[in-house]
Amino acid sequence: MRPARALVDLDALRHNYRLAKALHGDRALAVVKANAYGHGALRCARVLEGEADGFAVAAIEEAIALRDGGITAPILLLEGVFEAAELAEVDARNLWMVVHHAEQLRMLDGYTPKKPFNVWLKLNTGMNRAGFAPGQARELHDRLLAGGKVGRVTLMTHFARADEPDADATEQQFARFQAGAAGIPAEHSICNSAAILGWPAVRGNWARPGIMLYGADPMPLDGGQLKPVMTLESRVIAVREIAAGEPLGYGARFVAERPTRVGLVAMGYADGYPRVVPSGTPVSIDGRPSRIIGRVSMDMLTVDLSALDEAGFDSRVEFWGAEVPINAVAGAAGTIAYELLCNVKRVRFEYRGS
Numbered sequence: 001m002r003p004a005r006a007l008v009d010l011d012a013l014r015h016n017y018r019l020a021k022a023l024h025g026d027r028a029l030a031v032v033k034a035n036a037y038g039h040g041a042l043r044c045a046r047v048l049e050g051e052a053d054g055f056a057v058a059a060i061e062e063a064i065a066l067r068d069g070g071i072t073a074p075i076l077l078l079e080g081v082f083e084a085a086e087l088a089e090v091d092a093r094n095l096w097m098v099v100h101h102a103e104q105l106r107m108l109d110g111y112t113p114k115k116p117f118n119v120w121l122k123l124n125t126g127m128n129r130a131g132f133a134p135g136q137a138r139e140l141h142d143r144l145l146a147g148g149k150v151g152r153v154t155l156m157t158h159f160a161r162a163d164e165p166d167a168d169a170t171e172q173q174f175a176r177f178q179a180g181a182a183g184i185p186a187e188h189s190i191c192n193s194a195a196i197l198g199w200p201a202v203r204g205n206w207a208r209p210g211i212m213l214y215g216a217d218p219m220p221l222d223g224g225q226l227k228p229v230m231t232l233e234s235r236v237i238a239v240r241e242i243a244a245g246e247p248l249g250y251g252a253r254f255v256a257e258r259p260t261r262v263g264l265v266a267m268g269y270a271d272g273y274p275r276v277v278p279s280g281t282p283v284s285i286d287g288r289p290s291r292i293i294g295r296v297s298m299d300m301l302t303v304d305l306s307a308l309d310e311a312g313f314d315s316r317v318e319f320w321g322a323e324v325p326i327n328a329v330a331g332a333a334g335t336i337a338y339e340l341l342c343n344v345k346r347v348r349f350e351y352r353g354s
C-alpha cells in the first residue's frame, strides 16, 4: 500500500473549537466549508456536534451532505442561495442562509416558507466583495421581518485584512458595521479566525472560525495554543547516493554540490503537495529536520538524507503537522495554509480521536 496519508486528529479539532469559542465568547459556528478545509466535513461535524453552536458551509450541497449524514445542528449557508429553487430545500432542511445581494431578496419575495427563515444579512463594510451598504441595514432588516417569511435576522460582516496586525482597515470595517447596526435589535456575527485571534476588541454574538479549527494560525504568529489537526506524511521508498555535480529530478533543478544521499518519497503534487516549492523547503524525517531537494513531481519527491545517518528506506517523512508548521510550507509555496489543506487528495485519510 502506498504510504502517503493524512492523519486527522479529531481531539485537536475539538480543542481548537473550544479555544475559538473561549477566546471569542458567546457562540461560534464551526466553518466546515470545502469539505472542512480538506479534512472531511462529515467526520469533523460529527465530532463537534453536541458542542458546536452550529456549522457554516459555502453552499447548499455541502449543507445537504451534512444533514444526510445526520447532523441536526444549525447550518448557515455563507453565500446563501444561488437560485430560487434552493429556497424549498433551505426550508425543508431547516438551514440558515446569508442574504448578501438584491437578487436573493427577489428570490425570497417569490417563495413562502412553511416556517420562517433565519436570515443573516451581510453588510459590506469595506471588503467590497459581497453585502449591502451598512446604511441599508435598518431598512432591509425591517423589510425582511415585515413579510412574515423571515423570523430572525442576524447582522454580519466579513473582514478583508484581519490577518494583518497593523492594518487599521479592520478597525474601520468594525466602526462601519457598528454604525450601520446601531439601534437595530439583531444579533451580530463579525469575527473570522484572524479576528478571534488578533482583534480582541472586535466581538459579536456569533464567531465564524474556520482555519483556526484546523490548527493553522492565519496571523503572522507562531501558532500559539492551536493544535495542528492534519499531519501529511509518507515514507522513503528508495535511497540513492549522487556524486557532486550530479543533477536530480525533472529539469535538473537541483545539482549536488557534494556527495548527497537522496531519499525518494511517495508524495507528489497529485496528492496536493505544492509543486512550486523550492529546494530547501522543510520536511521532518523520523522526527529530524531536513529539506526537499529537486522538483516535486506528480507521485514522488526527493529529500536530503545526507545529514541523517539513521534515516533510510521506510523512514517516516512529515510534510506538515506537529513537526513542520504548515505556514512554513505555505510561505515556501507563496500561498496560505488554507489552500494547501484544501488541495490534499488521493492520500489515505486516517482519523484519530473522537
Ligand SMILES: *Cc1c(COP(=O)(O)O)cnc(C)c1O
Pocket: 031, 033, 078, 158, 191, 192, 193, 194, 208, 209, 210, 211, 212, 218
Ligand atoms: C470562510 C469564511 C469564514 C472563516 O474564515 P477563516 O479565515 O477560515 O476563519 C468566516 N466567514 C465567512 C463569511 C467565510 O466565508
